[in-house]
Amino acid sequence: MINKDFGFGTQIRKSPYFDSTVKWGATGFSVYNHMYIPRDFGNPEKNFWNLIEKAILCDVAVERQVEITGADAYEFIQILTPRDLSKLAIGQCKYVLITNNDGGILNDPVLLRLAENHFWLSLADSDILLWAQGVAINSxxxxxxxxxxxxxxxxxxxxxxEIMVKLFGEEIRNLKYYWLKECSLDGIPLIVSRTGWSSELGYEIYLRDSSRGNELYEKIMDAGNEHGIQPGHTSTIRRIEGGMLSYHADADINTNPFELGFDRLVNLDTDTKFIGKDALKKIKHNGIKRKQVGLIIDCNPLVGPNTTFWPVQINGKTIGKVTSAVYSPRLKKNIALAMVEITYSEIGSVLEVKTDNKNFLSQIVKIPFYDPKKNITKA
Incomplete structure (x- = not known):
């Protein structure tokens, strides 16, 4: 019998799918956006293989939405992000950055445009609802x-x-990468998008009535049964293979877009006075002092991901930190994302990574580590 009372009190919310995830084997949870998120359905390597070979269903209700409506909603959204949204169509999604006045990244959500002046920001782990409401006050x-x-x-x-076809019919095959559509499943109101935090072909299914959460979860599991669907959680292995960021780990308020190679998400050639524009202009003009790189760490397979930032060194001098690291059973290598001083960021450079008790040689390689052109997700 699994204890459903995790002891954090009512200030940590349970998702509409909580009971179903426990029923299907979730035994470990962490907290994200002030909510429980399932993190353990057993062996994380098995979860990885389930993801890349078949399909997994993940409760990501913690990806809270900030809804922006009103006559000036589009203008307001463009103030929040340095990404050019002039070609964002109704029904389209875009990966965007939210920056502060210093050009630091506050969040890296997916933006969904549901109507002319109706937007959702599907959040990573930070309180952008409060930020947006604060920005709006004097706007x-x-x-x-x-x-x-x-x-x-x-x-x-x-x-x-194939599971989506069984649920919604053949027309769902026409949904393009980073586009959305409004759907209903047995009267359950939904938005479906061709997006996801996995670097695999996939969909996000946005429930618009929390009272029907467990019902929706069970319907999807039932539809996927013949195809071998498994309950699961977001895969650290696959997202690092794909070079996908985890906010608070690989980026934070002190990280700017250029350090992450996100120049394409920053449009400085515009009349729009978005938040952080002047700072980002200055950073681009002066050049960055550090850069995100990929590392292969030469040691025995890591047991789970890192839980602290590991120093990256050269000749005993600390020149950066490993932000995310894990063993990839597919690549048979320890792979990592790291932030290092720009002087030492060249592909092929050999550095040292200092784990909790040992130093290991590592080499800078190109990222993403697997499927660099994102052909899988766009298929």
Whole structure:
């Protein structure tokens, strides 16, 4: 019998899928956006193989939505992000950055445009609802900013489309990468998008009525049964293979977009006065002092991901830190994302990584580590 009372009190919210995830084997949870998120369905390596060979269903209700509506909603969204949104169509999604006045990254959400002046920011782990409401106060713009009753699931993996066809019909095959559509499943109101935090073919299913969470979870598991669907959690192995960021680990308020190679997400050639524009102009003009790189660490297979930032050194001098590291059973290598001084960031450079008790040689390599052109997700 699994104890459903995790002891954090009512200030940590349970997702609409909580009971179903426990029923299907979730035994470990962490906290993300003030909510429980399932982190343990057994062996994380098995979860990885389930993802890349079949499909997994992940409770990501912690990806809270900031809903922005009103006559000036589009203008307001463009103030929040340095990414050019002039070609963002209704029904389209975009990966964006939210920056502060110093050019630091506050969040890296997916932006969904549901209507002319109706947007969702699907958040990583930080309180952007409060930031957006604060920005709006003195903006002079006609906007309403709330957290709607919306809770996403991620259905990810190579057979995810066949499961979606069973649920929604053949037309779902026409949904393009980073586009969305409004759907209903047995009267359950949904938004479905071709997005996900896995670097695999997949979908996010946004529930718009939290009272039907467990019902929706069970319907998807039932539809995927013949295809070998498994309950799961977001895969650290696969997301590092794909070079995908985890906010608070690989990026934070002190990280700017250029350090991450996200120049394409920053449009400085515009009249829009987005937050952080002047700072980002200065950073681009002066050049960055550090850069995110990929590392192969030469040691025995890591047991789980790192839980602290490991120093990266050269000749005993600390020149950066490993932000995310894990053993990839597919690549049979220890792979890592690291932030290092720009002087030492060349591909092929040999550095040392200092783990909790030992130093190991590592080499800088190109990222992503696997499927660098993202052909899998775009298929």
């Amino acid at each position: 002079g713009l006609d906007v309403k900013i709330t957290e709607p009753d919306v809770s996403p699931l991620q259905l990810q993996g190579p057979i995810s489309q």
